[in-house]
Amino acid sequence: MSSGIVAMMLGASLFLGGIALVAFLWGLRSGQFDDEEKFLNAVKFDNEDDLQSAVEAQKKKEELLMKKRAKKEQYKPE
Amino acid sequence: MSDKEKVACDHCHLEFSKDVMIKDGEHYFCCNGCQGVYHLLSDEGLDSFYEKTKGVKLSPPTKQYEDSKNFDSPAFYDKFVKTDENGFSRVALVIEGIHCSACVWLNEKALQKMDGVIEANINYTNNKAIVVWDDDIVKLSQIVDMIRAIGYNAFPYDPSIQESRANKERKDYYLRMAVAIFATMNVMWVAVAQYAGYFTGIKQDMKTILNIAEWVLATPVLFYSGWIFFRGAYYGIKTKTVNMDILVATGATLTYIYSIYITLTESGEAYFDSVSMIITFVLIGKFLEVLSKKSVADALDIMGKDIPNEVQVLREGKIVPVKLADVQVGDVIVVTSGQKVLFDGEIIKGEGCFDESSLTGESEPICKQEGDNVISGTLSIDADVQVRATKDFEHSTLAHLTNLLEESLSKKPRIQQMANKLSEYFSITILTLSAVTFLAWLWLGHDFERSFMVAISVIVIACPCALALATPVATLVGLGIAARRGILFKEAAQLETMAKADTLLLDKTGTLTLGKPEVVQEKKYKEYDKNVLASLTKLSNHPVSKGVFNYLDLDDFHEVCFDSFKQHPAMGIEAYVGKRRYLGGNAKLLKYFGIDVAYESDRTLFFFAVDDEVVAVFELEDPLKPDAKQSIEAIKKRGIEPVILTGDHKNIALKVANELGIRRVYYELTPEHKAAFVEDMHKQNHIVVMVGDGINDILALSQADIGIVMGSGSDIAIEVGDVVLLDDRLTSLVESFQIAATSYRLIKENLALSLVYNAITIPLAMAGYVIPLVAAISMSLSSLLVVGNSIRIKFTWRRG
Numbered sequence: 001m002s003s004g005i006v007a008m009m010l011g012a013s014l015f016l017g018g019i020a021l022v023a024f025l026w027g028l029r030s031g032q033f034d035d036e037e038k039f040l041n042a043v044k045f046d047n048e049d050d051l052q053s054a055v056e057a058q059k060k061k062e063e064l065l066m067k068k069r070a071k072k073e074q075y076k077p078e
Numbered sequence: 079m080s081d082k083e084k085v086a087c088d089h090c091h092l093e094f095s096k097d098v099m100i101k102d103g104e105h106y107f108c109c110n111g112c113q114g115v116y117h118l119l120s121d122e123g124l125d126s127f128y129e130k131t132k133g134v135k136l137s138p139p140t141k142q143y144e145d146s147k148n149f150d151s152p153a154f155y156d157k158f159v160k161t162d163e164n165g166f167s168r169v170a171l172v173i174e175g176i177h178c179s180a181c182v183w184l185n186e187k188a189l190q191k192m193d194g195v196i197e198a199n200i201n202y203t204n205n206k207a208i209v210v211w212d213d214d215i216v217k218l219s220q221i222v223d224m225i226r227a228i229g230y231n232a233f234p235y236d237p238s239i240q241e242s243r244a245n246k247e248r249k250d251y252y253l254r255m256a257v258a259i260f261a262t263m264n265v266m267w268v269a270v271a272q273y274a275g276y277f278t279g280i281k282q283d284m285k286t287i288l289n290i291a292e293w294v295l296a297t298p299v300l301f302y303s304g305w306i307f308f309r310g311a312y313y314g315i316k317t318k319t320v321n322m323d324i325l326v327a328t329g330a331t332l333t334y335i336y337s338i339y340i341t342l343t344e345s346g347e348a349y350f351d352s353v354s355m356i357i358t359f360v361l362i363g364k365f366l367e368v369l370s371k372k373s374v375a376d377a378l379d380i381m382g383k384d385i386p387n388e389v390q391v392l393r394e395g396k397i398v399p400v401k402l403a404d405v406q407v408g409d410v411i412v413v414t415s416g417q418k419v420l421f422d423g424e425i426i427k428g429e430g431c432f433d434e435s436s437l438t439g440e441s442e443p444i445c446k447q448e449g450d451n452v453i454s455g456t457l458s459i460d461a462d463v464q465v466r467a468t469k470d471f472e473h474s475t476l477a478h479l480t481n482l483l484e485e486s487l488s489k490k491p492r493i494q495q496m497a498n499k500l501s502e503y504f505s506i507t508i509l510t511l512s513a514v515t516f517l518a519w520l521w522l523g524h525d526f527e528r529s530f531m532v533a534i535s536v537i538v539i540a541c542p543c544a545l546a547l548a549t550p551v552a553t554l555v556g557l558g559i560a561a562r563r564g565i566l567f568k569e570a571a572q573l574e575t576m577a578k579a580d581t582l583l584l585d586k587t588g589t590l591t592l593g594k595p596e597v598v599q600e601k602k603y604k605e606y607d608k609n610v611l612a613s614l615t616k617l618s619n620h621p622v623s624k625g626v627f628n629y630l631d632l633d634d635f636h637e638v639c640f641d642s643f644k645q646h647p648a649m650g651i652e653a654y655v656g657k658r659r660y661l662g663g664n665a666k667l668l669k670y671f672g673i674d675v676a677y678e679s680d681r682t683l684f685f686f687a688v689d690d691e692v693v694a695v696f697e698l699e700d701p702l703k704p705d706a707k708q709s710i711e712a713i714k715k716r717g718i719e720p721v722i723l724t725g726d727h728k729n730i731a732l733k734v735a736n737e738l739g740i741r742r743v744y745y746e747l748t749p750e751h752k753a754a755f756v757e758d759m760h761k762q763n764h765i766v767v768m769v770g771d772g773i774n775d776i777l778a779l780s781q782a783d784i785g786i787v788m789g790s791g792s793d794i795a796i797e798v799g800d801v802v803l804l805d806d807r808l809t810s811l812v813e814s815f816q817i818a819a820t821s822y823r824l825i826k827e828n829l830a831l832s833l834v835y836n837a838i839t840i841p842l843a844m845a846g847y848v849i850p851l852v853a854a855i856s857m858s859l860s861s862l863l864v865v866g867n868s869i870r871i872k873f874t875w876r877r878g
Contacts, residue, residue, distance in 0.1 A: 003283045010291045014264065021260045028252055037202035041179035049126070053187065061196045064212050068165050 088128075089116045089229070090136040112138050115229040124187055124228075130180035136229065137175055149219040149234075151388075158234040159218065166196055167213045171222075175230040176205045188228050192216060207232070251365045258303035258358040261295040268292050269351040282344055289341040292350035299354040300334055303361055322360075322546065325505035329537035330356050336534055346531070352538050352857070359547065359861060366550035366570075389420055392464060402471045409467050413452075415460045422454050422474050423465040430461020496574065500829060501545060508840075512536040515844045532846045539843045540836050544860040548828035551868040556821030559871075564789075564804035565814045572800050576784050576815065577822035578765050582713055583756065583778065585770035586724035586734055589788060590706050590808070593771075595621055595682055595698040597629035604693040610655075611686050611694075613638040614662045617651050623662070625698050626684050646670065650685075661687040668692070680729055700730075702737060709808035710738045716815055718767075723752050725774060752778035769811060771795055786811065824871050828864045835860045 033039055084093045088105040089112035099106040100113055107113040119125050160168045173185060182200045185207070189198035194215030200207040209221060225232045268291050275285060307330070310323030330353050337348035388399040392410040402420065405411065411421055415430065429447035434456045446452060452465055454476035471477055512533045519529035553570035560567055567573060587593050608630055615627040616637065640660075643653035649670060650663010661667060664683060668675050673690050677683065684696040710720055721742040724731050731745035744755065756778050759766045768775070768782035772795060779785030780798045787799030788806045796802055803810040839856060 003281070003287050006284060007287045010268070010287065014291065014294070017260065017264060021256065024256060025253055028249065028256065035201045037179065038182060038200075041182075041202065044130070044179070053190065057190050057197075060190075064166075064194070064196055064215075065164055068212065 087112050087138070089113070090138045091131070092135055092138065109138050111229065115227070118227055119184075122188065122191065124184060124191075127180055127184045130183060131178055134178040134180070136177055136181070138229070149222050150217050154234070155218075162210065165212075166210050167218070168208065168210045169218060169234055171207045171209060171225075171232040171234055173200060173205050173207050173225065173230050173232050176200075176202075181230070184228060185225060185230060188224055189221065192221065192224060195221065247368060251361075251368055254303040254306065255358075255361055255365060258299050258354065258361055261299045261303075262354040262358040265292050265295045265299075265351045265354045268295070272347075272351075276347065286341060286344055289337070289348045289350070292348065293338065293341060296334065296337075296350035296354045299357050300330055304330060304357040306361065306364065307357070320502055320506045320509070322501040322505050325501075325508055325537070325540075326356060326360050326546075328509065329534075329540075333534055333538060336530060346527075349534075349538065355857065356538070363546035363550045366554055405467060405471060407467055407470055411465045411467055412463075413458050413465055414462050415458050417458050419452050419454050419456050419458060419465070420474070420476060421465065421467040421471065422469045423452060423467045425450050425452060425463045426466050428461060428463035430463060431459045432461060433457040433459050496549075496825065496829070500833075504540075504545060504833075504836075508537060508540040511540075511840065511844065519846070528846075532843070535846075536840060536843045539839045539856065544832035544835060544857075544864045545829065547861055547864050548832055549825050551865055552821055552824040552828050552871075555824065555868045555871055556817055559820075560814060560817045563810060563813055563817075565810050565817065566802040566804065567814075568800050568802075572784055573818045573821040574825065575765065576767060576801075576818035579767045579784060579815075580718055581759055581764045581766045582718050582720045583752075583759075583766060583768040583782065584720060584722050584740075585768075585772065585775050586722055586726055586731060587700065588771040588790070589769050590722070590734060590738065591700040591702055593621075593700065595625040595700050597625055597684075597696045598681065598699045598701075599697040600629075601677075601695045601697075602693070603695075604691070606686065606688060606693040607638075608632055609636060610638050610660060610688075611662065613640070614643075614651055614653055614660055614686075617643055617653070618645060622664075622682060622684055622698055623651070626662075626696050629696065659689055661685070661690075680733075702734065703806075703808055705807055705809045707738055709812050710740060712812045713815065714739075716819075718815070723747055723755060723768075723778070749774045749777045753781050756781045786814070820871065824868060828867055831863055831867060832860060835863070 027033060083096050085096050085099060085106045086093045087099065087108035089107060092108055094108050096106070099108060100110070102113055105113075105116065107116065119127055158169055162168050176182060176185070179202060182202050185200055186198045189195050189209060192211075194212045195209065196212065197210040198207060199209075211218075211221060222232050268288050272280075272285070272288050272292075274280075275288075304327070307323045307327045310321060311327040314321040314324050333349050333356075334353045337350050337353065340346045340348045388401055389405060390397050390412040391400040391405060392412055393400075397412055400409070405421065410426065411423065413419055419432070425446055425448050427448065429445070431445045432452060434444050434453065446461070446463075451468075452463070454474040515536050516529050516533035519532050520526065550570065553573050556573045557567050557570060584590055609632065612627055612630045612632055612635055615623040615630075617623075617640075638655065640653040640655055643651060645651055646663065646667055649667035650661065652667075652671075653660045653662075661671060661673075663685065665675050665677070665685065668685055668687060671687075671690065673687060673692065675685065675692065677685075677695055679697050681697040681699050684698060685692055686694045686696075713720055719742070720738075720740050721744070722731060722735050722740055723744050725747055726745060728745050731743050735741075735743040744751075747755070752775065756766055756768060760781075766782045767784040767786060768778050769786040769788075770776075770779050771788040771790065776795050776798045779787065779795060784801060785799040786801040786803060787795045789796070789802055789804040790806050801814060803814070835856075
């Protein structure tokens with residue numbers, strides 16, 4: 001086996017492993033594993049409605065944030 | 079279909095017979111509350127909640143809530159509501175009534191549906207919720223109303239900064255460990271190829287590729303995961319102490335630099351695997367320590383939890399709410415039944431009974447009238463009084479107690495851990511030896527590279543892995559054994575402290591005794607109807623009444639309906655059936671009604687009189703816990719001196735001490751006395767374990783080296799305590815001493831093991847006989863040895 005192939009294989013597998021690691025770190029950081037009960041139960045409550053309401057909640061948050069920002073701009077003293 | 083048939087309520091799923099249920103179309107409800115919630119959920123489109131509960135029984139919603147408008151008061155916002163960087167409000171709530179994951183789902187969804195609510199996140203495990211909302215659109219009171227409307231209740235709490243900081247630290251460790259473990263595992267695979275190549279021959283270009291792969295993997299381990307050690311080393315240097323972090327940081331960095339040099343020059347062996355292994359192992363050891371640390375601030379939180387921000391003050395004939403800090407000496411404060419007294423003062427109007435257990439530990443209510451002093455921190459049981467404040471809040475007994483607690487928590491002695499002491503010497507020795515080795519090899523005429531490698535092998539082989547794991551693994555095993563027996567140690571380090579303790583202070587009521595008086599003797603003067611007496615005693619919640627009721631233990635008990643009855647606080651009960659008067663209570667009650675009693679006893683007495691004639695006398699005693707005597711003996715055998723500290727009277731204290739064979743007894747003590755006693759013991763260089771259960775013990779508990787609390791004790795005591803005995807038994811106390819001693823022995827064994835290992839290998843390394851490969855292998859071996867030894871204890875514990 002040439003050393004080039006070994007290098008490629010090493011690189012590819014480390015890259016794939018790295019993606020998994022980053023995904024795990026992201027989950028950890030965003031608090032998805034903070035509450036293990038809820039984490040496990042989330043599987044049960046994972047239908048389209050729940051997905052829909054999660055999206056709506058996200059939208060609502062952004063909207064409110066925009067409004068708040070807009071207001072702040074207005075109040076800004078010259 | 080008969081009406082007696084049982085049906086389940088469509089909301090709470092509790093079953094009742096059909097005739098008492100509210101029929102609503104096809105649905106049945108047990109109460110209006112359930113009906114209301116059911117319709118609300120249907121209207122809101124949240125009725126899939128019932129699919130999710132799958133018949134879990136809920137508690138029906140209750141209606142006894144204080145006005146939710148309180149939640150909008152500025153004082154409340156001041157205390158609990160924080161504004162985040164986007165200008166949104168944020169509050170932490172404890173949700174009451176959560177039974178299942180569907181409840182969590184429902185609360186989250188209901189809140190998220192509200193206008194202006196941005197985030198609602200509920201933790202299933204502790205029922206704590208974080209709610210974020212825009213205060214311009216919706217008010218907190220509306221949010222709380224929503225939670226109540228769907229059948230739950232919410233209380234705010236102050237998420238102590240400490241708590242979240244501890245969580246943050248933990249999360250930080252998780253992240254660093256995830257990276258370290260991932261990288262180390264992969265480095266190991268590459269290292270397998272390296273070692274195989276080392277023995278069977280490998281081409282240099284292949285070796286370089288493997289080295290580079292290891293280099294890539296070891297870098298984040300050293301600089302991200304190992305950052306903690308660099309930070310620790312920095313602080314160590316700043317405070318001029320050599321700690322383990324310095325050893326780990328220098329060892330790993332030197333090896334790393336050396337390995338890079340090897341990789342680039344394509345000569346010799348690189349040791350990136352050692353770098354990542356050292357960091358990973360020691361990081362895990364450190365994490366285990368962090369995991370078992372408790373935060374001190376929680377206790378103060380609980381203390382402040384039920385202190386409101388405002389009191390009702392009478393000003394110019396009107397009752398107005400005034401902030402605590404604004405109340406002045408001389409203000410008249412209105413205290414109603416069930417409220418906590420927040421100011422020391424004198425009663426100027428009204429009378430009633432107070433629960434002073436927070437100060438004395440005894441649950442007997444104390445009755446007061448005009449002219450008597452009330453003390454802050456006590457609880458009004460049935461008193462509606464006006465109190466003229468004699469001190470402002472800052473100087474009140476309650477504030478004083480809180481301050482004392484704060485002080486004693488921060489003053490808590492920390493016995494320096496053996497492993498910490500040891501690792502300091504160890505680190506200095508290794509670093510010196512390594513430097514000496516390097517210089518000696520140079521001086522003996524070897525080239526720089528060879529000398530450097532030998533010096534590094536000294537550090538690598540002295541790898542602190544085993545040493546770093548010795549204590550955490552041993553204590554973790556100890557904690558595990560203890561937890562399975564219902565003994566919760568809040569911090570691992572306490573095992574060592576407890577093993578060194580030589581004095582045991584015991585509270586009496588609730589610790590040595592059951593805290594529930596029992597009838598030990600009955601003297602009957604005349605036959606009487608036991609049903610009447612049982613019904614009479616059932617009217618009162620006083621422990622003595624309960625004791626008599628339990629003693630009667632009637633199989634065919636049917637409650638007698640009294641035409642009228644009256645409670646005489648601290649005396650007893652008066653009740654009538656027709657013209658017939660029944661009296662049940664102590665001698666004072668009988669005297670009050672002009673009945674003469676000539677019955678003498680050391681014990682608590684309960685008289686029962688029918689139409690002013692005493693028909694029976696019961697003698698009650700707070701019995702010792704059944705395992706008290708044998709436990710005290712076992713503790714004495716361990717060379718620990720037991721001492722009783724009680725707020726109770728001399729006679730009772732001495733009697734208990736005699737029965738248990740305890741020579742030192744101190745009685746009629748206030749909480750401050752108890753704490754002062756602990757301090758005295760400290761001055762005499764004793765290591766003190768204090769066992770208690772009540773609020774009156776918390777000062778002493780927090781000041782003792784180890785505070786042990788009974789699981790049935792008050793919340794605040796459990797927060798302050800270091801060890802909680804869940805089953806309240808004194809045999810658990812003995813066991814906790816045993817477990818502490820065993821774990822301590824284990825720590826010593828482990829440390830000895832790792833030191834012996836080092837004593838053998840370090841001279842070899844200095845002489846240049848150990849190549850880093852062998853060092854790396856033996857490093858894992860020594861760690862395994864230590865872990866193995868610790869696990870052994872799990873199987874041999876029974877004998878210990």
